[in-house]
Amino acid sequence: MDVLSINLARLHPLIVHLPIGFLLLGILMEGLQRWQKHNNYQPAIGLSLLLGTLASIVAAATGWWLAEEGGYEENLLQYHRWLGIATTISALLLYLGHLEYTRLLTKLYPYLLWVCGVVLFAAGHFGGAMTHGTDYLFEKPAAPQTVENIEEALVYDLIIQPIMDQKCTGCHKPSKSKGGLVLTDQAGLMAGGDSGPLFNTAVPAQSLLLERVHLPMEVEEHMPPEGKPQLSAGEIQLLEWWMGNGACFDCKVKDMEDRAAVAALLEAYQTPADHWAKLDLPPMPLETVQQLKAQGLRVAVAAEESPFLLVDMARDTAISARSFAPLRKYADRVIELHCGHSNFSDELSGQLADFTNLKKLQLQGTRITDAGLGFLAELPHLQVLNLYGTAVTDQGLKAIGQLPELKQIYLWQTAVSDAGLTKWKEAHPQVVVQQEADREVFGTAALNPPLLEAASTLFHDSIVVRAISNFKGVEVRYSIDGTPPGPDSPLFPDSLILRKTAEVQAFAVKPGWNDSEVSSARFVKAGLRAKTGRLLNPPSGKFQANGGASLVDLQKGTAVFTAGSWLGYEGEHMGAVMELPELTPVNEVTISALSRPASWIFFPKSAIVSVSADGQQFREVSRADWPTIDKEVVETELKYFPIAFDPVEARYVKVEVRSPLRNPDWHPNPGGKSWIFLDEILLSGPEEVFDHGGISASTDYKTTK
Template identity: 30%
Template structure:
């Protein structure tokens, strides 16, 4: 026993001294936090914060409850059992270590300053309080009321710290969210549902917003509103339809779950396969924020997902027929004929056909066992015969019939008059005449008729609409209630730095579309803007904006990209001042590699300076004739990357006899200015021969008072010099 007691005593002494050392180290970190750069191995330690934080919560709350509720004998010297001292000491040690790890973790990007502030200081207070609690436990326990009051305060402080941490990790009000009223899905009719507001945004709110909100913006990306989502984060917008993988969002989603860049992070609720298909379909079709669900093909995953999830806008329709047996549905379902319930517990069925090459008229007649249960039928792009409409007319409970691009002529449309409950009929892409439509007057239940790309003239369409006033017509004419919007053009030229006579190339998937563009920063219109033909030749740094137009369609949203032109590449570069250790950019070689970097300043493709001005000399083996020098730089306000306060460009034929070619004094950004963007500074001068070019960029000496790191020096970052 004496040996065991001695070992325990030595262990307690070691643990107490370690806690004291950690408290001192924590105080040192807090004093010099703004001047300390965290190395990579310490970042790993910081990321262990979530692994350890449960220990101090459990231990300190356990000790606090023991003080509050442990029965006290009448003796004034009565004390808690000895094991409680060990619990308190272990709680103080783990609380201090957890607070220290949290400070290291807070140095990473993506956290709102105010929320980090309160969580950090309540955590620090818990660490110091718990150490003092253990150090003066005997004095505190001498009086019952002060001991219990102190314990109550400590427990409340610990719980408040944990609550703030939960808000950071899982979103605001995470702890009490089960007690709050549930956010019910908005009731909206499928015909009126917007793709982003009613389908995409609910997915983002459920799976993404906990890490991308105004309090915690990983990668400086906020996804709470359409405007903030379009603005993007430090790596730009989350999607790019010009890329094969459609951009960063889907690229991260498709990474292996164990990959640290996978989204959502491992341990959080993951996107389902259907939700990923919805996001992909939305982005592939232009990521429009105003498009409607009904503008998507019925077989599109987004349309199917929305049909299953959105409410009908009122009470669910009830049917007076019995449900078909599961066995019958399984037997009739094939790889090319999919039969699904209209909704949960509904006897109504939806039938979709796929693969036109394998379709036969018998595929319709085989559905006779469920002809009463079919409520929705989509045979788009199937090679139907006019005689097949007689078979379809036997599906007496049809509410929606989609016959787009099926090849029917309209001669047998009178067969559809037997469908007394038909509400929606789509005949897009067929050779339907205006006289054929007259036959549909007998369907008194008909509410909506789609006649896109038919043989009906605009004049005949107006007459039909006046005769069938109870029906909503949609055909692409200006008199329609719904006109579809084109997808934006695709930019095929991905390299942003254009060398010599290279051209920018655009395309659009829809035939007959006219692409118009501007290079002056204005939005293209359908009348006066330049028309794209066979490439765009640029002669200077250019911001290209393009839109697509076609008669009968709304003009597309705009797509834009900045292109940089260069005609002369330096043969070598020398950094005359020392950059930040982790932002050396291969000794400055990234400044002349001819590649425009993205906005991830940690990717090794930027050079960054803070302690002294950026000063770089560029060399040419043979003299060049130059008239302009442009500098590609970065602004990332949250990461203390500001525009330089002064820029200078020098040049000449001898390194020791350079003359000033141009200089700029730049204003300090205001608090409401753009947070993250590419910068381009151009210096034009009289054309002259040069063998040496020197660039100087002076960083901001002190960040402004509104910045979270106010008073500290700012960074300047540059990724390319462009010479013409």
């Protein structure tokens, strides 16, 4: 009988909801019956009141047995117990009144509806007070407490008791002290419960509190019980740390040993004091990040659920004002910008004025000078600035010194003098200055590839190419014959003048350092200068560029295809006619295109070239087919597609570029309309033809010193 009573008693929390539901339903239907007299709810009312009465009897019995286990505040228990009995009695009388069992009960029936409802609510309220506390109706969830100086915080008040309040006091409080244990204050913790003291100061790991927490979930003594919110691994670690320090109730964080073990957990109790935490921005939508990536930008969210963006333009040699345009809408969210070893220069520095929340800026290996540092005044929260390998001098230190929150700056391999830097450091002792190569920042002792710089990658007559290295005493070896350069390759001159299409490859060499990787750049000559370009069909959507003029202006588009320099066609082919100034021998057409499958952009699959002397009658002279992508590719790629043919006299050259029209089967959206993006159509005569797969050794070039 003892085992049976315990099992039935434990069913009380489940059973107690049945009379509430049945009786309230019956009372509600009785009210509707009196309002809508034409409806007959009487059978349903009788059934509800009968089930409610029977459930009340079972709930009262199991509740009475459960109270014998103890652990409840006595006054609340007595109120709840006797109101439960009153509910059972009133439910029985209400049901009998509904049946018109006696004349008196029939007369009292309307009043019994009110009495039963009031008593039912009262019994439920005191039951909730026993389980959840007397203020459970109006109690608000406690907001996590934080302090500005975690070292001065009381560990018990800030960390331990809030953990108890969130995970333990639901069953261990004055109104419901399961096992005779109260965990709402220091006195209760020190007193322990029916099973004895909670703490073993001699061997903290053997303390009863930790033993119960570490028990397997299926063991009945595991705390918190199964079905209740469990302690997280971090909360258990904080409890172990506190108890390992003697379960001190008056100790501050700075007084505790082994703080390093919980340093990361303690950060959650530190009030964010920096500028970015106070901005209170919502998390950056992942859809927005994907849209920016689809536009060719290398961006990432700073952390999960973070509102901030990290932008990477490192080693991009085609940065322009247009590169920053897609980011302007989110300028206040960009906290890190990496432009290292790119073509970033003084002319582009003004583009950063909108990014006022920048925290870290990397400009190492760029062409920034003192003149371009004026933009720093617009970045009041910048903390880390990397200028190593730039031409910044003592003059530039003045602008840098105006940054109020600067914490670290890299000035290795700059033109800043030792005397000037010493004076600046004395005026700004809070700033850590990096003057030598930091291997964690700059990696192993390997040289960076030289930057191949020219006014453009497209040209008509000739172009000057320079190799720029940010290390002193570096030799640059290069080749233009299609083979990788080696130790015996010629030294890169001050200026390399190309007069024909060539792919320049170069690497840096310095004693005591590892050779750099090979950098390369293709410079394409459009030997024939087209007079105009005319589109035969308009581009799609916003990808209009400058119309037909975009095909002959030698302005190469970048990987950021939304920057306005590309002609885009969705689900259709493209046609254009280039007009030469006069009848001219032509024997090659080169199409410049972009591929970015993630944005549904693919290279063309074929093209047809026709020529005319009068612009009216065209005859086909060549066509070319190119293989389609048969596997998943996500990278952005820019590529030239040459079409060679026998020399022919022409003034008008018509090019019909064929699109794949549909996304391939492997694409996330197979069968959807695909795009082609074009930015240049180059014309060449017999003297200008080049080998696109590898540059001939006889390619004409000139060097000057």
